[in-house]
Every structure is written in C-alpha cells, then in structure tokens.
Amino acid sequence: MKKVMMAGLLSVSLALAGCSSTDEPDLSGPTQKSLDALAADAAKTDVKLPDFTKDGDPKARETYALAYQYDEVLRYMPCYCGCGKDGHKSNLNCYIKDKRENGDVVWDTMGMT
Numbered sequence: 001m002k003k004v005m006m007a008g009l010l011s012v013s014l015a016l017a018g019c020s021s022t023d024e025p026d027l028s029g030p031t032q033k034s035l036d037a038l039a040a041d042a043a044k045t046d047v048k049l050p051d052f053t054k055d056g057d058p059k060a061r062e063t064y065a066l067a068y069q070y071d072e073v074l075r076y077m078p079c080y081c082g083c084g085k086d087g088h089k090s091n092l093n094c095y096i097k098d099k100r101e102n103g104d105v106v107w108d109t110m111g112m113t
Contacts, residue, residue, distance in 0.1 A: 038066060045069045050107040060112055067095035068105065083110055 042062035047069075053061045067074055074092035083094060094110040 038062070041069065042066050047105065050109075052107075052109055052112060056112050063111060064095055064107070067092060067111065071096060071099065081110070086110070 039062055042065040045065040045068060047065060049061055049064050053064055071092055074095070075090045077091040079088055079091045079094055081094070086093075088094060088108075088110070093108060095108055096105060097108045098106040100106070
C-alpha cells in the first residue's frame with residue numbers, strides 16, 4: 001500500500017508540476033523537502049545493494065535503493081541515455097536487470113555512470 005501511495009504522490013507531483021498557471025515552465029526542480037523525503041525512503045528500503053555502489057556517490061546508492069523499491073514506476077519510464085542497444089527497455093533497466101522469483105536481484109552498473 002505504501003508503494004502505491006508513494007507512486008501516486010510521485011505521479012501527482014509530476015502532473016502538478018506541468019500544470020503551471022504561467023506561460024513559463026517551472027524549471028526549479030524538486031524541493032529540498034521532497035529530496036529529503038526520498039532520501040529517508042531510500043534509507044528504509046530493505047535490500048542489499050550491489051558492492052559496486054559502496055565507493056560511489058551516496059546519492060547513487062539512494063537511487064539504486066529507490067529503483068528497487070519503486071520498480072513498478074520506473075519500468076514505465078523511458079530511458080534516453082542510449083542504453084537501448086544494451087537491451088534496456090526502461091529506466092528501471094539502468095539499475096536492475098532482473099528481479100528473480102526467489103527475491104534475488106541482478107543489478108546493472110549503468111546507474112553508476
């Protein structure tokens with residue numbers, strides 16, 4: 001249920017960002033409050049992150065945790081980095097190659113680049 005609520009909040013936030021009352025687009029980006037909420041959510045995600053993220057940017061580790069937690073959202077988000085040649089079908093594939101039935105995760109290193 002929490003995943004559905006967070007996905008809904010993310011969807012509504014994105015939709016509202018596009019409904020500006022001015023002719024100029026809002027390019028200010030996410031608020032610190034929303035970034036803090038995502039960081040807190042990532043910290044609570046119960047997953048063993050891949051070893052290749054240990055020495056990377058802490059934000060990259062957060063992103064991998066969020067990709068794991070919100071895979072049902074990322075699987076519908078297209079990726080524009082050109083990784084389609086690597087077999088990626090969505091933004092999720094930049095972080096996760098596969099989530100197996102037994103719970104094992106096959107991670108992708110693309111999100112670290």
